[in-house]
Amino acid sequence: MPHAFRTASLAALALALSSAMALAVASGSHEGGHDEARIGEAGQSARVSRTINVDMVDAMRFTPSSISVKQGETIRFVVKNSGQVKHELVLGTGQQLKEHYALMLKNPEMEHADANQITVAPGKTGDVIWRFTQPGKVDFACLQPGHLDAGMKGLVNVVPVAQPGAADGHTTHKH
Numbered sequence: 001m002p003h004a005f006r007t008a009s010l011a012a013l014a015l016a017l018s019s020a021m022a023l024a025v026a027s028g029s030h031e032g033g034h035d036e037a038r039i040g041e042a043g044q045s046a047r048v049s050r051t052i053n054v055d056m057v058d059a060m061r062f063t064p065s066s067i068s069v070k071q072g073e074t075i076r077f078v079v080k081n082s083g084q085v086k087h088e089l090v091l092g093t094g095q096q097l098k099e100h101y102a103l104m105l106k107n108p109e110m111e112h113a114d115a116n117q118i119t120v121a122p123g124k125t126g127d128v129i130w131r132f133t134q135p136g137k138v139d140f141a142c143l144q145p146g147h148l149d150a151g152m153k154g155l156v157n158v159v160p161v162a163q164p165g166a167a168d169g170h171t172t173h174k175h
Contacts, residue, residue, distance in 0.1 A: 043130050056079065060150035071159060101141070137158070
């Protein structure tokens with residue numbers, strides 16, 4: 001192989017690798033890079049206060065698709081895939097899920113290793129243990145290519161817990 005061609009090939013490979021690394025950093029890694037604080041944090045088995053069963057089907061639906069939890073509650077989601085194709089449950093903000101979905105469309109065989117998600121093979125069951133630290137809405141979806149577009153999504157409503165003294169307009173806080 002001529003030296004100039006080999007050098008150009010190595011330079012192209014280096015550019016491609018550095019671009020891929022920059023994209024991975026910019027989009028959040030699949031090992032804890034998703035801004036999880038806005039949706040909660042990985043839960044601990046010993047602190048699970050409730051188990052919620054979630055079924056995923058090839059009609060591109062979750063059952064239930066609407067879930068209510070209390071702020072601070074640690075939930076074990078037992079996620080069953082009753083379908084014939086791979087499905088997943090990913091917790092996140094609507095924006096996080098859209099960005100992640102765009103990556104999944106480009107890289108359909110992408111593997112996940114985050115605490116806020118589980119990929120489940122047909123006929124199998126997995127679980128996600130999650131602590132909901134902030135009141136508000138947390139979205140969830142299946143980000144397998146085509147599934148979100150088909151409507152495979154849901155919502156967790158995180159209900160705020162009343163603070164001591166909140167009934168009389170006073171809250172306890174430290175300065």
